[in-house]
Amino acid sequence: xxxxxxxxxxxxxxxxxxxxxxxxxxxxxxxxxxxxxxxxxxxxxxxxxxxxxxxxxxxxxxxxxxxxxxxxxxxxxxxxxxxxxxxxxxxxxxxxxxxxxxxxxxxxxxxxxxxxxxxxxxxxxxxxxxxxxxxxxxxxxxxxxxxxxxxxxxxxxxxxxxxxxxxxxxxxxxxxxxxxxxxxxxxxxxxxxxxxxxxxxxxxxxxxxxxxxxxxxxxxxxxxxxxxxxxxxxxxxxxxxxxxxxxxxxxxxxxxxxxxxxxxxxxxxxxxxxxxxxxxxxxxxxxxxxxxxxxxxxxxxxxxxxxxxxxxxxxxxxxxxxxxxxxxxxxxxxxxxxxxxxxxxxxxxxxxxxxxxxxxxxxxxxxxxxxxxxx
Amino acid sequence: xxxxxxxxxxxxxxxxxxxxxxxxxxxxxxxxxxxxxxxxxxxxxxxxxxxxxxxxxxxxxxxxxxxxxxxxxxxxxxxxxxxxxxxxxxxxxxxxxxxxxxxxxxxxxxxxxxxxxxxxxxxxxxxxx
Numbered sequence: 001x002x003x004x005x006x007x008x009x010x011x012x013x014x015x016x017x018x019x020x021x022x023x024x025x026x027x028x029x030x031x032x033x034x035x036x037x038x039x040x041x042x043x044x045x046x047x048x049x050x051x052x053x054x055x056x057x058x059x060x061x062x063x064x065x066x067x068x069x070x071x072x073x074x075x076x077x078x079x080x081x082x083x084x085x086x087x088x089x090x091x092x093x094x095x096x097x098x099x100x101x102x103x104x105x106x107x108x109x110x111x112x113x114x115x116x117x118x119x120x121x122x123x124x125x126x127x128x129x130x131x132x133x134x135x136x137x138x139x140x141x142x143x144x145x146x147x148x149x150x151x152x153x154x155x156x157x158x159x160x161x162x163x164x165x166x167x168x169x170x171x172x173x174x175x176x177x178x179x180x181x182x183x184x185x186x187x188x189x190x191x192x193x194x195x196x197x198x199x200x201x202x203x204x205x206x207x208x209x210x211x212x213x214x215x216x217x218x219x220x221x222x223x224x225x226x227x228x229x230x231x232x233x234x235x236x237x238x239x240x241x242x243x244x245x246x247x248x249x250x251x252x253x254x255x256x257x258x259x260x261x262x263x264x265x266x267x268x269x270x271x272x273x274x275x276x277x278x279x280x281x282x283x284x285x286x287x288x289x290x291x292x293x294x295x296x297x298x299x300x301x302x303x304x305x306x307x308x309x310x311x312x313x314x315x316x317x318x319x320x321x322x323x324x325x326x327x328x329x330x331x332x333x334x335x336x337x338x339x340x341x342x343x344x345x346x347x348x349x350x351x352x353x354x355x356x357x358x359x360x361x362x363x364x365x366x367x368x369x370x371x372x373x374x375x
Numbered sequence: 376x377x378x379x380x381x382x383x384x385x386x387x388x389x390x391x392x393x394x395x396x397x398x399x400x401x402x403x404x405x406x407x408x409x410x411x412x413x414x415x416x417x418x419x420x421x422x423x424x425x426x427x428x429x430x431x432x433x434x435x436x437x438x439x440x441x442x443x444x445x446x447x448x449x450x451x452x453x454x455x456x457x458x459x460x461x462x463x464x465x466x467x468x469x470x471x472x473x474x475x476x477x478x479x480x481x482x483x484x485x486x487x488x489x490x491x492x493x494x495x496x497x498x499x500x501x502x503x504x
Binding site: 159162163164166167169170171174179193197 | 388390391393394397401432488489
């Protein structure tokens with residue numbers, strides 16, 4: 001139960017006590033909000049007292065009469081707006097000053113109840129303003145979290161890009177100053193390592209772009225009915241140089257055709273991630289088994305590799321952003337640490353699931369289930 | 376055996392390890408290169424280096440601090456340098472300018488990546504004297 005601090009500002013004692021009577025045992029609840037709301041009431045009989053109170057204490061809701069001795073309601077409203085005081089204001093006005101009520105709403109009052117009001121009218125108005133307040137604060141929290149997340153994301157990106165730049169720069173300086181003598185062959189490892197680190201940066205940048213794309217575009221991507229087996233085959237072909245380098249064989253178990261309603265680019269990212277991981281984290285001469293199975297309004301994609309595998313703790317860490325499992329076997333593998341979190345975000349868009357089953361030194365199996373995209 | 380001073384280098388970025396290793400050999404020291412916190416801990420248990428240079432973030436976000444702490448506990452007289460890029464990216468500072476920080480950070484010097492060769496040489500000479 002949340003208590004909302006409510007200030008009643010009215011010069012007529014009858015109105016103040018009336019409001020108090022109506023709201024003292026009143027609780028609002030909404031089907032979409034877990035919490036119920038109650039009102040903790042305080043009163044102010046004129047504008048000056050009201051302002052003093054507002055400046056000292058934080059109120060959630062202010063019920064504000066306009067015709068007040070000393071300072072008018074609309075002026076108080078102005079101050080609340082100017083000083084960015086976080087509260088919701090409801091004006092209490094007589095029918096005669098409807099004009100003013102409209103002006104007040106323009107000035108930032110949430111709504112108004114005309115005087116005289118029935119208990120039911122006041123309660124309905126309170127329900128509305130409470131909902132408004134709740135949603136307003138909710139979006140504020142979400143924005144804050146989003147900002148925090150973005151800051152973290154950017155600083156990690158910065159770090160991940162800076163390390164290879166540092167390495168390449170140092171290598172170049174060593175080469176420039178011919179620190180190992182003047183035989184070019186002595187610098188070969190440094191040059192190869194620099195190229196390797198630059199490749200790593202490129203992967204990070206394109207993964208980062210994929211991730212922002214997946215996050216920013218929602219349901220509006222072009223979708224069509226596609227045979228995902230042929231998409232998978234195409235990705236396998238593009239990854240052939242990587243397979244040959246490590247002599248890895250891919251065995252496929254596909255149906256003759258498997259139509260899936262989806263966005264082509266997203267499915268390509270999924271296959272690309274799954275298969276290139278299965279190659280990178282495999283042993284030399286290893287094997288990969290790729291299975292695609294249509295099921296009633298969903299598809300199943302399974303990759304099984306004979307690679308280095310992971311411990312249970314490593315699997316638990318796997319889907320975080322920038323998580324790279326660091327151990328002796330993985331330290332020479334370049335990766336952005338973004339691949340699987342991109343994968344997971346796409347799968348979520350298809351209301352699907354991803355499961356990982358892994359044994360160290362035996363291999364890893366990723367099983368994905370996805371539903372057709374909504375038409 | 377030579378009587379070159381042993382410098383323990385720990386960094387999970389293999390290139391950084393290689394580069395700093397190269398600098399250190401050029402200065403006339405003997406670099407001991409280790410690329411993870413765990414192996415470095417084992418090394419510290421069995422050996423006493425003359426000076427240690429740690430990267431901050433390895434398996435753990437604070438691997439460098441952990442290593443510093445363990446090394447200083449065993450050999451309080453061995454100087455430690457922590458090299459990291461954290462400060463310039465996040466604005467965090469691990470300044471060693473006051474006594475409290477010095478006691479818990481347990482490093483003698485805190486350097487920013489990308490460190491210059493001459494600067495590293497100067498600081499190492501200073502700490503080893």
